[in-house]
Amino acid sequence: MPAGGRPTVRSRRLGTALRQYRQAAKLDQLEAAEIIAASQARISRLESGHVTARVIEVRLLLDAYGVTDPGVRARLEDLAKHSRKRGWWLEHAEHLRPDYMDHIALEDDATYIREWQQALVPGLLQTPAYTEAVIRTSPDYMTPELVTQLVMVRQARQAKIEEGGATYSAVIWEAVITHPLVSAEVHREQLSAILEVTERKNVTLQVLPFSVGALATVTSAFSTFSFDSEPAVEAVALENLRGTSVLEAPEDLVAYANMYDLLRSSALAPDESAKLIRTLC
Numbered sequence: 001m002p003a004g005g006r007p008t009v010r011s012r013r014l015g016t017a018l019r020q021y022r023q024a025a026k027l028d029q030l031e032a033a034e035i036i037a038a039s040q041a042r043i044s045r046l047e048s049g050h051v052t053a054r055v056i057e058v059r060l061l062l063d064a065y066g067v068t069d070p071g072v073r074a075r076l077e078d079l080a081k082h083s084r085k086r087g088w089w090l091e092h093a094e095h096l097r098p099d100y101m102d103h104i105a106l107e108d109d110a111t112y113i114r115e116w117q118q119a120l121v122p123g124l125l126q127t128p129a130y131t132e133a134v135i136r137t138s139p140d141y142m143t144p145e146l147v148t149q150l151v152m153v154r155q156a157r158q159a160k161i162e163e164g165g166a167t168y169s170a171v172i173w174e175a176v177i178t179h180p181l182v183s184a185e186v187h188r189e190q191l192s193a194i195l196e197v198t199e200r201k202n203v204t205l206q207v208l209p210f211s212v213g214a215l216a217t218v219t220s221a222f223s224t225f226s227f228d229s230e231p232a233v234e235a236v237a238l239e240n241l242r243g244t245s246v247l248e249a250p251e252d253l254v255a256y257a258n259m260y261d262l263l264r265s266s267a268l269a270p271d272e273s274a275k276l277i278r279t280l281c
Contacts, residue, residue: 089104102246125158132147198270220240233253
């Protein structure tokens with residue numbers, strides 16, 4: 001069972017894929033259960049992510065569902081192998097909300113990460129000083145020790161793109177760079193850091209200008225994640241007052257993929273975005 005008795009991001013992704021392939025094969029849960037000599041309840045729990053499928057179960061089910069693509073099979077078998085893998089962020093679990101850990105797990109597995117931010121510099125690009133300033137604006141009381149832990153976690157998340165483990169692209173509204181929510185000194189340091197990190201081949205940042213009008217208000221901040229060699233969106237994380245919500249329904253994935261493409265195509269080109277940022281440093 002996933003740690004803590006709740007579905008992990010990996011077990012849920014595996015379960016969702018198994019359910020979709022079963023339905024495409026026009027088999028019901030009882031028929032699927034017979035394939036692995038298990039109960040219908042186990043299939044239900046596998047597909048919901050509440051229990052972790054064994055690799056042999058994944059292989060037998062994919063054979064029965066007619067899934068022959070080697071890449072798909074390898075990816076799902078890998079999820080089965082590592083669904084209970086202990087991520088680095090669990091060392092900080094006592095300080096982190098479960099939904100935040102889900103977000104980090106998505107980042108850790110992703111090959112492509114795309115992000116839209118209309119108010120803040122994206123977390124994967126934030127300097128420690130900027131992160132601390134933002135965290136301290138929280139209406140919830142936080143001890144100095146907790147603030148330090150949260151800053152450390154946000155910096156640790158950045159290793160994913162610093163090491164080239166994912167292709168990262170972000171679109172930010174012009175207000176993020178022209179209307180600082182932190183001190184002038186911290187803001188200038190942050191802008192300089194953005195220019196430095198966007199020199200990496202796997203990082204792209206674009207600024208959505210005020211001139212596009214109301215497009216920036218259509219949706220709040222979100223991130224999309226892909227886990228394969230192709231950039232098809234497989235999960236979306238939405239930020240809200242109570243934390244982060246993860247969407248995985250096909251219609252939601254299409255909607256947010258299209259929204260990101262619209263924001264990206266409406267934004268300044270990366271070189272023009274960098275030029276604008278330099279004028280503010």
